[in-house]
Amino acid sequence: MLGAWTPEQVRDAEQRLFARVPEPAVMRRAAWGVATETARLLRESTGGVAGRRVALLVGAGNNGGDALWAGAFLRRRGIGVTAVLLSPDKAHSAGLAGLRRAGGRAVLADGPNPDTSGIGAEAADALERADAVIDGIVGLSARGALRPVAAELVHRVEAPIVAVDLPSGVDPVTGAVDGPAVSADLTVTFGGLKPCHVLGAGAVRSGSVEVVDIGLDDELPEPELRLLEAADVGAGWPVPGPDDDKYSTGVVGVAAGSATYPGAAVLATGAAVQATAGMVRYAGPAADAVRGRWPETVATGSVGDAGRVQAWAVGPGIGTGASGREVLAHVLESGRPVCADADSITLLAADEALWDSRDPDAPLVLTPHAGEFARLVGAEPGADRVAAAREVAARFDVHLLLKGNTTVIAAPDGRVLVNDARHAWPATAGSGDVLTGLIGALLAAGVDPLLACGQAAHVHSLAAEVAAHGAKADGSAAVSGAPIGASALLAAVPAAIRTVRDSAAELTRPGDVVAPGR
Numbered sequence: 203m204l205g206a207w208t209p210e211q212v213r214d215a216e217q218r219l220f221a222r223v224p225e226p227a228v229m230r231r232a233a234w235g236v237a238t239e240t241a242r243l244l245r246e247s248t249g250g251v252a253g254r255r256v257a258l259l260v261g262a263g264n265n266g267g268d269a270l271w272a273g274a275f276l277r278r279r280g281i282g283v284t285a286v287l288l289s290p291d292k293a294h295s296a297g298l299a300g301l302r303r304a305g306g307r308a309v310l311a312d313g314p315n316p317d318t319s320g321i322g323a324e325a326a327d328a329l330e331r332a333d334a335v336i337d338g339i340v341g342l343s344a345r346g347a348l349r350p351v352a353a354e355l356v357h358r359v360e361a362p363i364v365a366v367d368l369p370s371g372v373d374p375v376t377g378a379v380d381g382p383a384v385s386a387d388l389t390v391t392f393g394g395l396k397p398c399h400v401l402g403a404g405a406v407r408s409g410s411v412e413v414v415d416i417g418l419d420d421e422l423p424e425p426e427l428r429l430l431e432a433a434d435v436g437a438g439w440p441v442p443g444p445d446d447d448k449y450s451t452g453v454v455g456v457a458a459g460s461a462t463y464p465g466a467a468v469l470a471t472g473a474a475v476q477a478t479a480g481m482v483r484y485a486g487p488a489a490d491a492v493r494g495r496w497p498e499t500v501a502t503g504s505v506g507d508a509g510r511v512q513a514w515a516v517g518p519g520i521g522t523g524a525s526g527r528e529v530l531a532h533v534l535e536s537g538r539p540v541c542a543d544a545d546s547i548t549l550l551a552a553d554e555a556l557w558d559s560r561d562p563d564a565p566l567v568l569t570p571h572a573g574e575f576a577r578l579v580g581a582e583p584g585a586d587r588v589a590a591a592r593e594v595a596a597r598f599d600v601h602l603l604l605k606g607n608t609t610v611i612a613a614p615d616g617r618v619l620v621n622d623a624r625h626a627w628p629a630t631a632g633s634g635d636v637l638t639g640l641i642g643a644l645l646a647a648g649v650d651p652l653l654a655c656g657q658a659a660h661v662h663s664l665a666a667e668v669a670a671h672g673a674k675a676d677g678s679a680a681v682s683g684a685p686i687g688a689s690a691l692l693a694a695v696p697a698a699i700r701t702v703r704d705s706a707a708e709l710t711r712p713g714d715v716v717a718p719g720r
């Protein structure tokens with residue numbers, strides 16, 4: 203499992219570290235990491251290191267200091283280094299002296315002889331000739347988008363960009379981008395990931411992220427956010443063991459779909475059938491359609507006749523009228539864990555009395571997209587999606603899974619898991635119904651709700667990726683994807699589960715498979 207720490211957490215940890223290790227030594231270690239990664243990128247992109255040219259974009263703080271020290275290290279490997287200073291009076295003095303001693307040079311961003319965009323000729327020339335650019339404009343102390351001169355410099359860069367700590371212009375805490383910002387090919391960060399590396403636009407702008415060890419590990423507290431890796435998802439995925447039967451692995455009830463929307467029922471049920479090994483009971487007006495597509499389902503017309511289940515997945519396509527309300531109330535009263543999606547959320551938003559049906563001891567998972575979230579609380583999540591999800595989870599005592607390119611999952615006790623899809627293939631109608639079925643099945647198998655949401659979100663985005671990439675017409679593996687529908691995503695769920703279970707097996711013993719049993 204990976205963690206991500208806020209700038210505040212990192213600064214506090216750094217202060218504790220500085221009590222043992224002098225600050226300049228820590229900075230040089232960070233800068234050494236930037237230099238090493240930049241040299242690697244140069245080798246990959248140009249075939250060599252010595253004789254190449256690197257430009258540094260240097261802001262007012264320690265982020266610029268890291269860039270300057272990295273430049274000094276790169277000089278020693280025979281690279282031509284030019285620092286472009288955005289705030290010459292505030293540039294990190296030791297770093298600047300170090301660069302000059304190593305034979306690097308420094309020019310002003312905006313002079314002499316600035317062109318019509320306010321950029322000095324030497325700065326423009328350095329950027330034009332650079333084989334790679336290091337972004338040391340701003341780091342953990344960043345506020346808002348790039349300012350005009352920095353934005354113009356970044357706009358001119360054609361070479362690959364290595365961001366120091368984070369891409370400048372991205373909000374370090376929320377990952378939001380509100381104006382010009384760096385799009386890095388590679389981000390080199392220190393001690394641990396920051397939220398902006400895994401959230402929304404920040405994740406996209408970070409490119410690939412390398413974490414450099416600067417001795418901070420022992421000083422860092424519990425991370426603000428956690429991310430499940432494939433091996434975590436695979437290790438916790440419930441599969442039957444020798445003593446299991448169809449009941450012991452969890453019976454999930456699916457209350458979804460209607461005569462008008464039978465597809466939602468088929469998709470949610472199919473996801474539950476393929477997610478875990480137990481039994482799926484479908485209850486609702488789409489029973490014939492569900493039986494036709496998933497004959498292993500025990501299907502009935504109403505939730506009252508469904509029989510016993512260990513958890514419910516409810517909502518997609520049930521409608522927001524009286525019958526949908528009745529279904530949801532029945533499920534909430536059951537005392538079983540519930541994953542409530544789509545129309546369920548709209549119903550809960552419109553009718554406070556429905557909350558009274560809920561058994562307070564049973565976990566409730568809500569899975570809104572931004573629009574459903576707004577219905578529920580009266581406003582869209584805004585730029586800080588983590589804070590928004592956390593607040594609503596605590597307020598309603600629910601596990602809240604906020605959908606989007608980055609999925610944010612908040613537990614009522616404040617823990618947060620993030621799933622960064624790193625692609626957008628699931629952005630297709632009906633894919634949310636698949637997610638509901640996956641979560642319901644995991645809840646029925648007894649998985650902790652926060653973990654169930656994290657595992658389901660991971661497998662869901664992986665299944666979409668698997669389906670989108672498929673194979674080319676000649677049967678060979680495809681690098682580029684093609685748009686998919688939710689049915690294709692659903693069909694790829696078993697392949698995604700096998701993939702994460704293999705990742706777990708590789709970690710336990712090479713060549714071994716993860717043992718059956720929960």
Ligand SMILES: NC(=O)C1=CN([C@@H]2O[C@H](COP(=O)(O)OP(=O)(O)OC[C@H]3O[C@@H](n4cnc5c(N)ncnc54)[C@H](O)[C@@H]3O)[C@@H](O)[C@H]2O)[C@@H](O)CC1
Nearest residue numbers: 229232262263264265340341342343344345346347349367
């Ligand atoms: N404290 C340390 O010794 C260490 C810090 N490290 C580096 O230090 C960085 C943090 O340094 P600082 O706290 O000095 O701050 P930054 O370098 O992040 O910011 C410096 C200045 O930029 C200004 N600024 C804010 N937003 C801006 C924007 N949008 N456009 C232009 N300028 C803006 C701020 O007013 C601030 O004074 C980290 O990101 C990391 O790179 C690393 O060297 C590891 C060790």
Ligand SMILES: Nc1ncnc2c1ncn2[C@@H]1O[C@H](COP(=O)(O)OP(=O)(O)O)[C@@H](O)[C@H]1O
Nearest residue numbers: 571605606607623626628629631632633634635
């Ligand atoms: N741009 C995107 N990138 C990655 N995943 C996305 C994107 N847009 C939507 N998704 C995912 O696809 C699913 C869509 O669910 P939802 O909006 O409920 O659709 P529907 O109701 O049509 O099934 C969610 O899991 C969501 O996180």
Ligand SMILES: [K+]
Nearest residue numbers: 337340366368
């Ligand atoms: K930066």
